[in-house]
Amino acid sequence: MEDLKLLVVGSVAIDSVQTPFGFREESIGGSALYFSAAASLFSPVSILAVVGEDFPMDEVEFLSARGADLSGLKTVQGRTFRWKGQYGYDLNEAKTLETHLNVFEEFAPELTERQRSAELLFLANIDPELQLKVLDQVDSPALVAADTMNFWIEGKRKALQRVVERVDLLVLNEGEARMLTEEVNLVKAAQKIMEWGPSGVVIKRGEYGVIYFAAGYVFSAPAYPLEELFDPTGAGDSFAGGMMGALAASGDLTPEGIKRAIVYGSAVASFNVEDFSFTRLASIEYGDIKSRFGDFVRMTAFEKDI
Numbered sequence: 001m002e003d004l005k006l007l008v009v010g011s012v013a014i015d016s017v018q019t020p021f022g023f024r025e026e027s028i029g030g031s032a033l034y035f036s037a038a039a040s041l042f043s044p045v046s047i048l049a050v051v052g053e054d055f056p057m058d059e060v061e062f063l064s065a066r067g068a069d070l071s072g073l074k075t076v077q078g079r080t081f082r083w084k085g086q087y088g089y090d091l092n093e094a095k096t097l098e099t100h101l102n103v104f105e106e107f108a109p110e111l112t113e114r115q116r117s118a119e120l121l122f123l124a125n126i127d128p129e130l131q132l133k134v135l136d137q138v139d140s141p142a143l144v145a146a147d148t149m150n151f152w153i154e155g156k157r158k159a160l161q162r163v164v165e166r167v168d169l170l171v172l173n174e175g176e177a178r179m180l181t182e183e184v185n186l187v188k189a190a191q192k193i194m195e196w197g198p199s200g201v202v203i204k205r206g207e208y209g210v211i212y213f214a215a216g217y218v219f220s221a222p223a224y225p226l227e228e229l230f231d232p233t234g235a236g237d238s239f240a241g242g243m244m245g246a247l248a249a250s251g252d253l254t255p256e257g258i259k260r261a262i263v264y265g266s267a268v269a270s271f272n273v274e275d276f277s278f279t280r281l282a283s284i285e286y287g288d289i290k291s292r293f294g295d296f297v298r299m300t301a302f303e304k305d306i
């Protein structure tokens with residue numbers, strides 16, 4: 001059997017989300033699901049996660065149709081992870097109203113031989129102790145990247161610190177970068193994170209785009225200037241999925257390759273926020289991403305000298 005290109009562990013959820021443009025109760029969500037919906041536009045991806053018996057499996061069929069491997073998405077007795085969040089007119093940061101771990105409380109991942117052989121691993125936002133359990137089981141991925149959020153920085157800082165020390169690339173939003181490092185300045189925050197272990201840091205800044213730091217590199221990519229934006233939920237995860245999917249497809253893990261993958265990630269995330277839940281991500285194809293990637297290239301190109 002062919003080696004696995006890309007493995008993601010993270011949440012698969014039922015979300016209830018309020019934005020200034022509407023309320024969507026009990027729709028599918030979760031970091032691993034948004035990640036996979038984005039990554040599968042570029043490369044095969046395998047999901048490792050758990051859901052309860054109440055999860056509407058038929059709603060993730062579009063992922064299998066796109067080549068995502070859902071055999072590691074286990075159904076167990078109990079309720080699916082639930083998250084309730086709210087966005088104000090500043091859509092850059094969600095306010096968490098409720099988090100119910102439910103079936104994730106007891107989840108102990110056991111990787112299959114194929115999953116252990118993953119070339120690229122993404123530890124999407126989930127309990128850092130669970131992220132560590134996955135790290136302990138993989139053979140030797142060419143690149144491991146991770147994401148997290150304030151909930152885990154506050155609740156599981158020690159375990160999270162151990163995760164950060166063991167990954168190559170940390171992807172997190174600006175508020176969380178500040179919270180994790182206790183540095184207000186993002187350049188200092190990124191430097192501190194790189195002193196802990198990762199060779200690169202990607203800081204997500206919502207509508208202001210992302211900044212990537214690596215030794216001798218700073219790269220800034222804008223967010224796509226959208227006229228209509230409905231639901232930012234999953235923007236970070238679909239960004240990471242697009243980025244990792246592009247890395248899996250190109251195989252170029254150098255900082256230059258990561259820069260290009262960041263622009264692909266930004267292109268996917270810009271589609272995701274155009275509608276609630278997976279409505280938009282489920283409807284696009286690679287050609288749509290390619291075309292928006294071209295817009296990014298034009299949007300950021302300028303003459304070199306006066």
Ligand code: AMP
Nearest residue numbers: 011013029030083125233234235236237
């Ligand atoms: P984002 O890409 O940052 O907008 O992530 C949104 C997704 O994160 C939602 O679909 C939630 O289900 C999921 N989520 C929220 N809180 C947590 C948590 N504490 N652990 C794992 N996933 C979460």
